[in-house]
Amino acid sequence: MKNIKFLILGIFFAIVLSKTEAISWYRFYEMFKFQSFHMFGIIGGAVLISMVFMQLFKSGKIKDINGNKIYPEQKKKGFISTILGGTFFGLGWGISGACAAPVFVILGFKLIPALILLAGALLGAFIYGILSKKLPN
């Protein structure tokens, strides 16, 4: 069970998101209405500190557990796919107040609604898989 550490990290991450209210519908509503700094502080702070980590990965000062250099995956390029896909995701996020990781965390808070959200997300990923070759990038 060498991967048990990911389970523990998942628990930790869920607690962080819960305690900082970063799973709350209201916090995301406030964010998209630019009425509060809270979520911008959380996400912006996470990005700024992660930038430092990325530099340490790049320079090889932080290596992974096996001593290998860490390379963040290069995201697929495509103007339409990222903007349009992002917009679809933003619509779902703005209405439900849930992004991907919180969908799983919310199961602990609101089981049935979160199961409906999750079923929708799986259906959405399934539809994407079926259409992926036909969609513009």
Added chain:
Amino acid sequence: MDFISQPWPWYVGGPLIAISLLLYFYFGQNFGASKNFETLCTMAGAAKFSDYFKKDWKERDFALLFVVGLIIGGFISAAYLIPNQNIDLNPNTAQELTDLGFSNVGRQYFPDEIFGEDVVSSLKGFLILLVSGLLIGFGTRYAGGCTSGHAITGLSSLQLPSLLAVIGFFIGGIIATWFIIPILF
């Protein structure tokens, strides 16, 4: 004990999320959450319908354990770590939502108008959640990532596609909160 009972401010959340990312990479994997929707489709047999899902889900067992952790962490938080769900909202936000007909604004994490038991058993309430979920699943896979993968991992590693994706997140989120929510409620 305050640290357990009180919500954590943004300047605690940002660093702890960055540390989660650091550990995820340190453990040898790329930080993200939305690819799991695909993996779960593969596990459910989606490969029968499209070659897109012909992947070995066992290669992503670490990510599935992360997801199990997220679920366990959610239950632990809900049961033990959040004695009250009061949120210190901007008074304008609270007033706006009250005017739209939302009750108990800011006294819980999730509004009854979307997550309440009666609401989700109504057709409208069910569809709101299902279609939102569908947009989340479809959109994240089309864009190639979510808040974790694009906004945090992608932006911090200075990747242009992630900047475009985050612009998309905000276009969608703004349309949803400024225009769709007032129509729905």
